[in-house]
Amino acid sequence: MSALDDARRAAAELLRQTTGSELPEWRPTFLGTANEPNAIGPVCTDPDHVESEDPSAFGCCPEPIIAVDPPLVDYLVALLNGDRERGEQ
Numbered sequence: 001m002s003a004l005d006d007a008r009r010a011a012a013e014l015l016r017q018t019t020g021s022e023l024p025e026w027r028p029t030f031l032g033t034a035n036e037p038n039a040i041g042p043v044c045t046d047p048d049h050v051e052s053e054d055p056s057a058f059g060c061c062p063e064p065i066i067a068v069d070p071p072l073v074d075y076l077v078a079l080l081n082g083d084r085e086r087g088e089q
């Protein structure tokens with residue numbers, strides 16, 4: 001087992017509880033009144049929250065919403081979603 005396998009397994013329990021999936025899809029999001037994404041979080045599955053219209057993080061959104069320096073947001077989302085795609089194969 002690799003360090004990534006160990007880390008993924010450690011995160012899986014939290015993610016299963018908060019999102020229903022051990023490998024949820026991630027998205028850029030906003031905390032506060034930032035002008036650019038400054039956080040990442042699992043994609044919200046609430047049908048009343050259309051993320052293409054408002055990508056902010058609300059009470060309907062699954063945890064964790066993780067504050068991230070803006071230059072790292074797209075990179076971390078791509079890494080997590082890439083790991084998700086490999087994990088589902």
Ligand SMILES: [Zn+2]
Nearest residue numbers: 044049060061
């Ligand atoms: Zn939401």
